[in-house]
């Protein structure tokens with residue numbers, strides 16, 4: 001059964017010169033399927049210039065708001081983000097996948113003060129987490145980097161949250177502007193330490209959430225680890241990946257007989273091992289789940305039940321999940337002459 005539903009674009013708001021927010025109308029009958037946890041994303045599917053595109057966008061609203069909103073930042077030469085920013089109109093419909101993702105904040109289990117780090121459009125899942133935590137009465141710190149005030153998505157909403165909640169510490173960082181009370185430059189270890197070890201040195205943070213460019217994520221998480229923060233308290237979401245391709249997944253050739261189970265249906269066919277398992281499945285018109293096709297969103301996970309596969313990139317699965325046979329099918333090539341994959345057994 002497809003988890004995509006045709007939803008009306010209810011409202012579009014220009015947030016900055018290069019970003020819009022898009023709110024969807026989710027009919028009451030579909031709302032239970034679209035319930036989500038703070039930090040999760042939806043996948044939007046449409047056709048741009050005759051080609052089907054799917055892209056993931058994090059929800060910036062909270063699970064209790066009964067509103068489904070994303071913010072889309074236009075990236076240079078970006079197929080969908082340019083289309084959305086320049087051509088998408090209120091009243092249009094898009095196919096929207098039900099919420100998914102493991103970058104999750106639930107106040108009842110993630111107890112205590114939380115520290116948030118965002119840069120650019122990375123604010124979207126962080127906004128959902130931030131508002132959820134504040135509504136729950138938790139203490140929250142946010143370090144948020146942008147080029148300038150004009151480029152800062154949700155600037156006004158953040159300022160009003162900061163004046164409403166005394167337990168919300170907000171610090172902006174601008175790389176191309178100077179402003180009173182803001183830090184200059186980028187989010188680096190000095191900025192992280194300034195907030196955690198100077199401004200909020202008496203606050204005992206229990207969880208840390210980071211979303212932004214890959215380099216910023218590495219800088220913040222390395223700084224936290226150097227400060228003695230346990231790895232499992234640090235959560236991050238990547239929007240793009242520059243990870244190098246695993247050498248073992250290069251130059252794979254030959255033919256593999258593949259059996260795929262998805263939504264209780266079985267398919268068997270011959271595939272070229274130089275293709276990824278997801279590409280081979282899509283060529284056969286199998287309705288396999290996927291979103292980013294870049295090895296970072298996790299919607300294409302399946303289990304290898306028989307045979308072996310190797311992945312080009314993986315920034316999602318842990319070593320123990322890989323040992324259990326989990327693969328990102330958008331990154332995986334079979335390395336045995338036959339293989340069985342199950343999308344339902346995960």
Ligand SMILES: Cc1cc2nc3c(=O)[nH]c(=O)nc-3n(C[C@H](O)[C@H](O)[C@H](O)COP(=O)(O)OP(=O)(O)OC[C@H]3O[C@@H](n4cnc5c(N)ncnc54)[C@H](O)[C@@H]3O)c2cc1C
Nearest residue numbers: 055056057058071072073077078079080081121124239297
């Ligand atoms: C889990 C998840 C959540 C996401 N949430 C959001 C969100 O809330 N808001 C948002 O704006 N985006 C978000 N993204 C990124 C989004 O899915 C798209 O990748 C992005 O909008 C670019 O799509 P595009 O079709 O315009 O670009 P493409 O046509 O796919 O790419 C065009 C070029 O831009 C580069 N590029 C792609 N994405 C980026 C980027 N983010 N920054 C810089 N360069 C890039 C590519 O390398 C390529 O060279 C998320 C991604 C993931 C995996």
Ligand code: FES
Nearest residue numbers: 291293297298330
């Ligand atoms: S489709 Fe996103 S990880 Fe494979």
